[in-house]
Amino acid sequence: MDEKDLKIINLLLENGRMSYTDIAKKLGTSESSIRKRVRKLEEMGVIKGYTAIIDPSKIGYNVVALTGFDTEPDKFLSVAKELAKFEEVKKLFTSTGDHMIMAEIWAKDGKEFSDLIFNKLGKIEGIKKICPAIILEQIK
Amino acid sequence: MDEKDLKIINLLLENGRMSYTDIAKKLGTSESSIRKRVRKLEEMGVIKGYTAIIDPSKIGYNVVALTGFDTEPDKFLSVAKELAKFEEVKKLFTSTGDHMIMAEIWAKDGKEFSDLIFNKLGKIEGIKKICPAIILEQIK
């Protein structure tokens, strides 16, 4: 893990589909060197994968919310496990701070979102409080 | 935008570097069909880009926090603009709910994080309150 690895990572963060050849050109080295470094970064778990960045509203998900969940301490894990089952829950974190669990949730519209929150997620055993923050705009 | 486009998107969400040929195999169609659909999705802004998924702790960022910022209403935009300037602020959203601004912040360690929060971000004109939720584990 050196300076060159970090530069590779930054290039792949910017464009996850950049070819090894292009990275090599930018960094002034050979394609095979880059490829071997990337493979090592993948094996070490530094690079966990690659993904497309999707505009949720363009595929019909008009409500995206960062939602905090407060749980009873002993139900914490089971709540997280239940939440993970919902395909609307796109990302899920455990955290300190105001809420023990934070989730990124996608819904088609406000109606579907509130239905999801009140009638589905809200019914999970052990949840004490749900604090949704609907994202208006992604600046960065 | 049809069922096939959605399947392509889901495959690219899972693996942003999957080749058109592989996608075509999975979806039982030709490579050129996939390629033209992906290009269209990119042009329409449905696919905004591609990125690598990095484990922050493996590159020395041991503290990742979802942080909410409350601001004076009229300073809202200028605060967001200032926050965006910090390279430690990896993602930035405006939102409803508890906080008007939410940010994903990466720091090397707790010391650097508190320094950042108290001495740098906290000094931004117009911020009333900062609510950091340090991420312990990403489950999904």
Added chain:
DNA sequence: TTTGAAAATTGGCCTAA
């Protein structure tokens, strides 16, 4: 790092709906 073969990408052109 270099080399060469296999695979993927790209663009153009064609057909069918």
Added chain:
DNA sequence: TTAGGCCAATTTTCAAA
């Protein structure tokens, strides 16, 4: 007119030396 199929040239990937 648009989506998909086909082909040929180029580029990229990948493993072995």
